[in-house]
Amino acid sequence: MSLHKDLLDQAGHLVKRERKRPKQASLRRAVSAAYYAVFHLLIDAASRFVVRGSNRAELRYAVTRAFDHGEMKSAANSFKGGTLPSTLQGATGGPIPPELRRLCETFIELQQARHEADYDLTREFTRREAQDLVTRAERAFQDWTAVSGTPSGDAFLVALLLRKKLDR
Amino acid sequence: MVGHAAIREQLAAHRDELPFPAAIAGWDVKVGRDATGDAAVWVWIVLHDDLVSQVWPLQTRDEMRDQVRDLVTHAAAPIEVQVYVRFRSESEHKGIVGEDWAG
Numbered sequence: 001m002s003l004h005k006d007l008l009d010q011a012g013h014l015v016k017r018e019r020k021r022p023k024q025a026s027l028r029r030a031v032s033a034a035y036y037a038v039f040h041l042l043i044d045a046a047s048r049f050v051v052r053g054s055n056r057a058e059l060r061y062a063v064t065r066a067f068d069h070g071e072m073k074s075a076a077n078s079f080k081g082g083t084l085p086s087t088l089q090g091a092t093g094g095p096i097p098p099e100l101r102r103l104c105e106t107f108i109e110l111q112q113a114r115h116e117a118d119y120d121l122t123r124e125f126t127r128r129e130a131q132d133l134v135t136r137a138e139r140a141f142q143d144w145t146a147v148s149g150t151p152s153g154d155a156f157l158v159a160l161l162l163r164k165k166l167d168r
Numbered sequence: 169m170v171g172h173a174a175i176r177e178q179l180a181a182h183r184d185e186l187p188f189p190a191a192i193a194g195w196d197v198k199v200g201r202d203a204t205g206d207a208a209v210w211v212w213i214v215l216h217d218d219l220v221s222q223v224w225p226l227q228t229r230d231e232m233r234d235q236v237r238d239l240v241t242h243a244a245a246p247i248e249v250q251v252y253v254r255f256r257s258e259s260e261h262k263g264i265v266g267e268d269w270a271g
Contacts, residue, residue: 070204102230112252115203126260128220135226 004044007037008141011134015127027125028117034137035114038107041144043067046157067161073111075159079152080104085166088159093151099143100152106140109133170199170209170244178243179211179236187231191219193258194271208250209240214261214271229255 001009014030017023047063078084080101084092113133116123147153159166175197183189193214202208213232215223223229233253240251262269 073204108250109252111204112202112208112250124264126256126264128256128260129254132229132255139226 002044004037004040007033007040008137011037011137015130015134022127024125027127027130030130031113031117031125031133034134035110038110038137038140041141042072042107042160045144045148046160049154049157050161069111071163072160073108075156075163076104076107078159078163079156080108087166088155091151091155096152097147097150099146100156103140103143106136110137170207170247170249172197172199175199175209175240175243178239182239186235187228188219188222191215191222196261196265202250206250207247208252209244210252210254211236211240212254212256212261214256214258217257217259220257223255
C-alpha cells in the first residue's frame with residue numbers, strides 16, 4: 001500500500017476513535033492525515049509524471065522535495081476557478097472537468113483545516129467536521145482517478161510544481 | 169477587509185434558496201487571513217440537531233457549501249476571498265461558543 005493510501009486509512013481510523021467523546025488529539029490528527037493523504041497522492045502523481053521509469057526512485061524523491069504547499073494552493077486556486085495562466089490555457093484540452101475543480105476545492109479546504117488542526121489551539125474540532133473533511137479527502141482520491149492521465153490532469157500536475165513560474 | 173455584517177446579510181437574504189433551509193439554525197461567520205495570508209471568510213452552517221440528517225448526504229452538503237461559497241464571494245466582491253464552509257449541529261456549536269449563541 002502507498003503512503004497516501006495509508007494516510008487516508010489512518011485518517012478514517014482516527015476520526016472514529018473514542019466513540020462517545022472524541023479527543024481533540026484524535027480529530028486533529030485525522031484532519032492532518034486527511035490533508036497529507038491528498039498532498040502525497042498529488043506529489044506522487046506529479047513526480048511520476050515528471051520522472052518516468054521504474055528505477056528512478058531517487059530522482060523522483062528529489063522532485064517530491066521541490067513541492068511547496070503555498071504554490072500547490074495557488075495551482076489549485078487557478079484550476080478551481082478556471083483562471084489558468086496563459087501558458088497553460090491551451091494545454092488542458094478543453095474546460096476543466098468538475099472532478100478536478102472539486103479536487104482543487106477540497107485540497108484548499110484540507111490545507112487550511114490542517115493548519116488549524118496542527119497549530120490553532122483556539123480552534124475546537126467536532127467529529128462531524130473532521131469526518132466531513134475525511135470523507136472529502138476520500139472522494140478527492142476518486143476525483144483524481146477520474147482525471148488522471150487526461151490533458152487537464154497532466155496540466156494540473158505541472159502547475160502544482162511550477163505555478164509561479166508559469167506566470168512569466 | 170471584508171465586511172462581516174454584509175456577509176451575514178447576504179446569507180440571510182438568500183437563506184430560503186439553500187437546500188433544506190428549515191434545517192439551518194443559523195451561522196457563524198469569521199473574517200481574517202488564512203494560513204497562506206489570503207483574505208478569507210469562514211462560515212459555520214449550524215443545523216438543528218434533529219434535522220442534521222437531511223443535510224448530511226455528501227451531495228447535499230456540496231450543494232449547500234457551493235451556494236454559500238458563491239453568496240460570500242458575491243458579498244465580498246471586489247475583494248477576492250477564500251471561503252471555508254463547515255457544518256455543525258446546534259448542540260455542537262453551543263458546546264463550543266456558549267449556550268447563549270442565537271444564530
